[in-house]
Amino acid sequence: MAHELGTAILRGDFAPGSPLPREAALMERFDVSRTVLREALRTLTSKGLIESRPKVGTRVRAKAAWNLLDSDMLDWYSRVAPPLQFALKLQEMREMIEPYAAALAADNHEEATRERLTRAHQAMVGAQNVEEWVRADLDFHLCVLAACSNELLIPLGALIERTLEGQLRLNAKRADVYNASLAEHTAVFEAIVARDSSGARRAMADLLGVTRTRIEG
Structure with missing residues (x-):
């Protein structure tokens, strides 16, 4: 799940600064449970891709915050970058x-x-x-x-x-x-x-x- 959502963000499906869809929509899009989704979101937060704030929701962070010096991130990015x-x-x-x-x-x-x-x-x-x-x-x-x-x-x-x-x-x-x-x-x-x-x-x-x-x- 982290791989699929992380790759989608790196590919540009969700632009930096934009909010992610609500949990129910993401669960339906990726066909996962709430537990799996939240674990994936925690993983992506640790890699600098997203951030969650009360009353704001979960947003994609600016590219400058992305930790591309992470083996998973670098591998995902290599698959979607030109x-x-x-x-x-x-x-x-x-x-x-x-x-x-x-x-x-x-x-x-x-x-x-x-x-x-x-x-x-x-x-x-x-x-x-x-x-x-x-x-x-x-x-x-x-x-x-x-x-x-x-x-x-x-x-x-x-x-x-x-x-x-x-x-x-x-x-x-x-x-x-x-x-x-x-x-x-x-x-x-x-x-x-x-x-x-x-x-x-x-x-x-x-x-x-x-x-x-x-x-x-």
């Missing part, structure tokens, strides 16, 4: 974070995170189809964040994991061959393992440049 617009916004976020994360990973990786990154890279090298490549590619980028040794960056990977997986799959299908960016990933991997922070930053920026070209193409 595809190119959303892909570019996710790409902008990655370009701000991942080159610096690669530099941190080069400086701070430990044996365990280096081994995990190595396994992810080996899986990319050995991938035989798009799905194997995408799983390995996603794991590679999550490993880079883990290797930063910054506990605040690891939840970021969990946050964008579902939407990033979708972007990686689309990029692989748009390329001439699914593993067309293997050389760029290898450059990132080798720089991190060599503890070359400036090289890792440049290599990740180059990799993301290839990604942007595919998105815009």
